[in-house]
Amino acid sequence: MNFFKVKKMAEVFDEIRRFSPLGASTISILEAVGRFLAEDLKAPEDLPPFARATMDGYAVRARETFGARENEPVVLRVVGEILMGEAPAFSLGPGEAARIATGGMLPEGADAVVMVEYTEENDSLVEIKRPVAPHENVIEAGEDYRKGELLFRAGRKITPGVAGVLAGFGITQVPVRARPKVGIISTGDEIVPPEETPAPGKIRDINSYSLFTAAKEASSTPKLYGIVPDLEETLYETLEKALSENDVVLISGGSSVGTRDFTLKAISRLPGAEIICHGIAVKPGKPTILARAGNKAVFGLPGQVASALLIFYLLVRPLLLHLQGARGEDLFLKKILARAARNIPSTPGREDFLRVKIEDSKEGPLAHPIFKKSGLISSMAEADGFLRIPENVEGVYAGEWVEVYLLP
Amino acid sequence: MNFFKVKKMAEVFDEIRRFSPLGASTISILEAVGRFLAEDLKAPEDLPPFARATMDGYAVRARETFGARENEPVVLRVVGEILMGEAPAFSLGPGEAARIATGGMLPEGADAVVMVEYTEENDSLVEIKRPVAPHENVIEAGEDYRKGELLFRAGRKITPGVAGVLAGFGITQVPVRARPKVGIISTGDEIVPPEETPAPGKIRDINSYSLFTAAKEASSTPKLYGIVPDLEETLYETLEKALSENDVVLISGGSSVGTRDFTLKAISRLPGAEIICHGIAVKPGKPTILARAGNKAVFGLPGQVASALLIFYLLVRPLLLHLQGARGEDLFLKKILARAARNIPSTPGREDFLRVKIEDSKEGPLAHPIFKKSGLISSMAEADGFLRIPENVEGVYAGEWVEVYLLP
Numbered sequence: 001m002n003f004f005k006v007k008k009m010a011e012v013f014d015e016i017r018r019f020s021p022l023g024a025s026t027i028s029i030l031e032a033v034g035r036f037l038a039e040d041l042k043a044p045e046d047l048p049p050f051a052r053a054t055m056d057g058y059a060v061r062a063r064e065t066f067g068a069r070e071n072e073p074v075v076l077r078v079v080g081e082i083l084m085g086e087a088p089a090f091s092l093g094p095g096e097a098a099r100i101a102t103g104g105m106l107p108e109g110a111d112a113v114v115m116v117e118y119t120e121e122n123d124s125l126v127e128i129k130r131p132v133a134p135h136e137n138v139i140e141a142g143e144d145y146r147k148g149e150l151l152f153r154a155g156r157k158i159t160p161g162v163a164g165v166l167a168g169f170g171i172t173q174v175p176v177r178a179r180p181k182v183g184i185i186s187t188g189d190e191i192v193p194p195e196e197t198p199a200p201g202k203i204r205d206i207n208s209y210s211l212f213t214a215a216k217e218a219s220s221t222p223k224l225y226g227i228v229p230d231l232e233e234t235l236y237e238t239l240e241k242a243l244s245e246n247d248v249v250l251i252s253g254g255s256s257v258g259t260r261d262f263t264l265k266a267i268s269r270l271p272g273a274e275i276i277c278h279g280i281a282v283k284p285g286k287p288t289i290l291a292r293a294g295n296k297a298v299f300g301l302p303g304q305v306a307s308a309l310l311i312f313y314l315l316v317r318p319l320l321l322h323l324q325g326a327r328g329e330d331l332f333l334k335k336i337l338a339r340a341a342r343n344i345p346s347t348p349g350r351e352d353f354l355r356v357k358i359e360d361s362k363e364g365p366l367a368h369p370i371f372k373k374s375g376l377i378s379s380m381a382e383a384d385g386f387l388r389i390p391e392n393v394e395g396v397y398a399g400e401w402v403e404v405y406l407l408p
Numbered sequence: 409m410n411f412f413k414v415k416k417m418a419e420v421f422d423e424i425r426r427f428s429p430l431g432a433s434t435i436s437i438l439e440a441v442g443r444f445l446a447e448d449l450k451a452p453e454d455l456p457p458f459a460r461a462t463m464d465g466y467a468v469r470a471r472e473t474f475g476a477r478e479n480e481p482v483v484l485r486v487v488g489e490i491l492m493g494e495a496p497a498f499s500l501g502p503g504e505a506a507r508i509a510t511g512g513m514l515p516e517g518a519d520a521v522v523m524v525e526y527t528e529e530n531d532s533l534v535e536i537k538r539p540v541a542p543h544e545n546v547i548e549a550g551e552d553y554r555k556g557e558l559l560f561r562a563g564r565k566i567t568p569g570v571a572g573v574l575a576g577f578g579i580t581q582v583p584v585r586a587r588p589k590v591g592i593i594s595t596g597d598e599i600v601p602p603e604e605t606p607a608p609g610k611i612r613d614i615n616s617y618s619l620f621t622a623a624k625e626a627s628s629t630p631k632l633y634g635i636v637p638d639l640e641e642t643l644y645e646t647l648e649k650a651l652s653e654n655d656v657v658l659i660s661g662g663s664s665v666g667t668r669d670f671t672l673k674a675i676s677r678l679p680g681a682e683i684i685c686h687g688i689a690v691k692p693g694k695p696t697i698l699a700r701a702g703n704k705a706v707f708g709l710p711g712q713v714a715s716a717l718l719i720f721y722l723l724v725r726p727l728l729l730h731l732q733g734a735r736g737e738d739l740f741l742k743k744i745l746a747r748a749a750r751n752i753p754s755t756p757g758r759e760d761f762l763r764v765k766i767e768d769s770k771e772g773p774l775a776h777p778i779f780k781k782s783g784l785i786s787s788m789a790e791a792d793g794f795l796r797i798p799e800n801v802e803g804v805y806a807g808e809w810v811e812v813y814l815l816p
Contacts, residue, residue, distance in 0.1 A: 033621040047785075048611055054712075054783055084638065084667075085598035087608035103598050103711065105609040144786045152789075159815065160625065160720075161788030164618030164713060167602040168611070168785055190493035190511050194575040200495035201513040203456055203576070210572030213441040217568065230492065259492075303511065304462075305572060312568075334814060336744045337772050364745045364809070375462055377455075377576055378552045380569030381560075401772070406742060407567065 003279025003287070008391065009314070009351050012290060015276045016318055020295050021325045022178040022247065029166050032158045034219050035176040036325035041151045046142035047168050050087075051106040055137040058097040058119055058126055059110035062134040073120075073127035082107065097126050106138060113137035144168070155327035177325035182215045182222040183242030183249040184208050187259050188303070189230045206305045206377050207252040214312050217408050218320045220248075230259050236266040243270060243296055247323060250316065252301040252308045260287065263300045267291045270298070281350040281391065284374040285311040304374040310353060310386065313407070333385070333405035338365040340387070340402050345395040355383035356404060367404050383407060411687025411695070416799065417722070417759050420698060423684045424726055428703050429733045430586040430655065437574050440566045442627050443584040444733035449559045454550035455576050458495075459514040463545040466505040466527055466534055467518035470542040481528075481535035490515065505534050514546060521545035552576070563735035585733035590623045590630040591650030591657040592616050595667050596711065597638045614713045614785050615660040622720050625816055626728045628656075638667050644674040651678060651704055655731060658724065660709040660716045668695060671708045675699045678706070689758040689799065692782040693719040712782040718761060718794065721815070741793070741813035746773040748795070748810050753803040763791035764812060775812050791815060 007015075024038035053059065060076060068074040076097035082088045082104040092098060092109030099121075100106070100113060111134045118130040145151060145165070152162060158174065166174060186208045194204045208224055215222035225242045228235045235251075242249045251263050267273060267289060276290040284307040289300030299316055301308040318331040329335075338358060346352045356367040367387045372379035385406040389396060396402055415423075432446030461467065468484060476482040484505035490496045490512040500506060500517030507529075508514070508521060519542045526538040553559060553573070560570060566582065574582060594616045602612045616632055623630035633650045636643045643659075650657045659671050675681060675697060684698040692715040697708030707724055709716040726739040737743075746766060754760045764775040775795050780787035793814040797804060804810055 029617060030620055030624075033625055049606065050608065052611075052783070054781060083609075084596065085607075085610045103596065103611075139781055139783050143781075144784045158621075159789070160618045160622035160717060161785065161791065161815075163621040164614045164717065164785040165789045167617035168614045168713075170602045170605070170612055172602050172617075188492065188511065194578045194580050197578070198457065199493075200458065201491075202493045203460075203511075204578055206572045206576045209437060209575035209580075210568045212438055213566075213571040214568035216438075217441055305576075309568060309572065334742070373462060373547055373551075375460070375547050376552045377569065377572040381567070381573045383569065407569075 005275060005277050006279035006281060007277040008281045012277055012280060012315060013318065015290065016315065016322055019292070019297060019319065019323060022180060022323050024175045024177050026173045026175050029158070029163045029172055029174055032174050032176055033160060033163060035158050036330070037152055037154055037156045037158065038175040038177050038325055039154050041171070043145040043147055043149045043151050044169055045147050047144040048139060048141060050141050052139045053100045053102055053104045053106065053113045053137060054139055055113050055115045056101050057114045057116040057137065058128070059092060059100045059106050060097045060112055060114055060128065060132065061092060061094070061109060062112035062132050062136065064095065065114060065128050065131040068128045068131045070129045073129045076126050076128060078121060078124045078126050097128070111135060111138070155325050157326065157330050177323070180220045180248055180320045180323045181246040182220050182320065183225055183246035184211050184215070184222055185225045185238055185242055185249065185251045186227045187230065187235060187251060187263065188227070191227050193227060207301070207308045210305065210309045210377070210380070211250055211252060211312055214309060214317070215320065218317045219324060220320045230262060232262040232265055235262050236269055239266050239298070240270065243293060243298065247296055248316070248319065249296070249298045250301055251299065252303065259303070264289060267298050267300060273298070282314070283350055283352050285314070288315070290315070305377040306355065306372070306374040306379045309380050310355070313386070313405070314353065333408065336365060336404050336406060337401050338367040338387070338404045339363060340396045340398055340400050341366045341368040342398045343395065344369055344389065346389040346393060348394055349391055351391050352389040353386040354389070355379050356385055356387045357382060358384040358404065367402060413683060413685050414687035414689060415685040416689050420685055420688060420723060421726065423698065424723065424730055427700070427705060427727065427731060430588060430731050432583045432585050434581045434583050437566070437571045437580055437582055440582050440584055441568060441571060443566050444738070445560055445562050445564045445566065446583040446585050446733055448562050449579070451553040451555055451557045451559050452577055454555050455552040456547060456549060458549050460547045461508045461510055461512045461514065461521045461545060462547055463521050463523045464509050465524040465545065466522045466536070467500060467508045467514050468505045468520055468522055468536065468540065469500060469502070469517060470520035470540050470544065472503065473522060473536050473539040476536045476539045478537045481537045484534050484536060486529060486532045486534050505536070519543060519546070563733050565734065565738050585731070588628045588656055588728045588731040589654040590628050590728065591633055591654035592619050592623070592630055593633045593646055593650055593657065593659045594635045595638065595643060595659060595671065596635070599635050601635060615709070615716045618713065618717045618785070618788070619658055619660060619720055622717060622725070623728065626725045627732060628728045638670060640670040640673055643670050644677055647674050647706070648678065651701060651706065655704055656724070656727065657704070657706045658709055659707065660711065667711070672697060675706050675708060681706070690722070691758055691760050693722070696723070698723070713785040714763065714780070714782040714787045717788050718763070721794070721813070722761065741816065744773060744812050744814060745809050746775040746795070746812045747771060748804045748806055748808050749774045749776040750806045751803065752777055752797065754797040754801060756802055757799055759799050760797040761794040762797070763787050764793055764795045765790060766792040766812065775810060
């Protein structure tokens with residue numbers, strides 16, 4: 001098979017980054033985890049807004065406790081108690097202390113808290129048996145964030161920690177980018193829907209289901225467009241409809257020469273379509289097509305079931321996350337270092353991605369390659385991730401550290 | 409503060425595993441990713457059901473191609489073409505070959521495929537210019553899975569690869585365990601809902617929002633029960649209601665002695681409640697309560713915002729996944745090895761978990777500890793994961809390999 005526009009992986013990523021992220025809307029932070037901020041957010045005020053105790057004890061002026069010891073305590077006058085959730089009605093003068101609980105607001109004049117364990121109170125006098133440094137056992141006003149400070153940049157992934165920060169500021173609605181809609185088309189005269197019992201010579205559609213579920217994991221909204229027989233006109237009509245209803249269309253399935261020709265022709269006929277690549281210097285997954293029509297993308301994925309899902313993770317998922325506004329490392333699968341469990345040869349001039357199982361060992365995680373044909377879906381069910389061998393490398397030795405991208 | 413039933417982390421995990429997983433129901437595989445199989449699944453048939461070509465070319469009897477060379481080709485008679493999706497109407501006799509495309513069904517008698525690149529066809533005769541080994545360029549019947557073979561054990565996480573396998577067998581509905589319902593209660597007189605502007609001395613509720621979103625990430629169904637003031641009776645009533653409507657209840661928020669006492673008392677009063685632990689040998693997060701009432705669990709989480717979320721990831725999330733039927737490593741956050749970026753002291757006798765940022769380096773991922781108070785939510789927004797220092801270790805040296813649990 002000839003590929004007329006073979007690109008390297010890095011070149012394809014550059015093209016992916018040229019698509020414009022989708023539009024933004026505002027949603028509740030309760031629903032926003034896994035989405036990406038559409039705007040920079042600044043701190044509207046100090047967090048916390050006032051100094052708070054982090055221990056139960058006595059609010060004091062730290063300097064007055066210097067030199068305090070078990071046998072020579074410093075004695076302070078207890079002028080009041082700070083009630084939870086209330087601003088103290090008094091300020092702390094010289095020689096004074098106030099009872100305070102964890103989370104309580106420090107009175108004016110106080111700058112530290114002595115833990116209750118190191119005190120003894122009698123008749124409104126408290127013995128302080130250990131010194132505290134200024135700011136000890138206190139969270140200062142603005143210690144989490146100062147008013148006006150940049151909280152998060154646009155593109156930041158919203159995690160439970162980020163949601164917590166936003167709640168702390170009362171920001172319960174956040175601007176996020178839309179989830180991409182993904183149309184999924186299967187092709188091939190030999191493919192039947194999973195619900196059917198395949199006649200001899202036919203097999204069930206696997207790609208539609210693995211791609212649909214993988215798109216959901218990537219915070220996208222997939223839709224199945226069924227199985228198209230090997231007829232260029234039918235494929236074109238389905239493709240045009242899917243493209244009008246989605247941001248990204250994935251064509252997969254049939255892997256015969258005929259199907260591949262039809263796919264390329266149908267994609268090329270789309271109004272304004274530009275073939276970005278036909279063939280990628282990667283194994284497996286070489287026969288991948290990427291085209292753009294306006295700001296929409298069409299992938300012609302390899303027919304082999306393991307290759308199709310691998311290319312989804314390597315290229316389609318980064319595009320879906322880019323369209324949602326993700327940036328940097330968030331576009332890619334989480335990467336770990338592991339040791340190759342055996343020697344692995346590789347052909348320079350292309351990137352190799354081997355499906356691997358990860359096993360713990362004393363020398364670190366061991367990556368065991370799964371040497372199965374890329375037409376076998378069992379290899380993807382078994383894999384924990386992909387071991388990457390860069391294009392300028394002739395292979396790796398057993399024990400060598402390698403990069404492994406973990407499946408989500 | 410005194411804890412009357414301090415346990416080690418490992419002991420708490422043992423208790424967590426004693427809860428019974430929730431009931432099962434059957435759902436579409438399109439919705440099942442991230443859920444856990446409720447039953448073992450076996451292969452109902454061979455996958456693929458017949459031998460398929462993995463290349464375009466000619467189906468042959470491999471033995472007849474032995475010795476074939478560019479200059480001394482083996483000549484075979486082309487007896488037909490295999491159409492995609494159809495069973496060949498003929499079988500292959502001695503001296504015969506048949507045209508076949510990738511994915512085509514091998515005719516009886518054939519055991520290999522010669523790539524079209526190494527052939528030349530003229531007048532129904534094909535020259536074979538390279539030998540092929542038996543099974544070369546063929547996926548055998550049952551090469552993915554053999555009929556009756558165990559596909560996946562109960563508890564297996566459903567990934568896109570697993571969904572693909574199930575589609576291949578026509579298993580479009582799968583038995584999965586229910587998502588746990590999680591009730592979330594905040595306590596403390598100083599806490600107001602995020603929508604409100606806090607009066608002096610009060611702060612907004614952070615824990616409800618970080619825990620709600622973290623529970624969603626753990627495939628659970630959270631529900632907020634609002635903020636309860638520091639009154640034992642009110643807390644008990646809210647707790648009882650939340651427990652009747654959920655599988656797990658999380659109480660968090662107020663961190664003053666009074667609130668902590670009320671929480672312990674209210675949990676103890678629940679009918680049939682057993683306090684599993686009051687205090688855990690872990691830092692941060694020591695003041696954690698875990699109780700069970702029947703097969704339901706109540707956590708009293710630390711009030712400090714970073715500690716509450718950390719204990720969620722270390723203990724609550726494993727319980728939520730266990731209730732969904734997950735097993736083994738799937739209960740825990742993904743673990744990587746990283747090098748400590750600096751010396752880190754630790755106190756033996758408890759496990760330490762430090763919030764860390766991960767940075768790539770030539771010597772592997774570097775874990776930079778975030779030394780911030782556990783009352784600061786910014787530390788959780790910044791963290792990539794938790795560095796674990798086991799209880800019998802006095803600290804780690806800069807450059808030493810350490811375990812880091814990655815935040816999802």
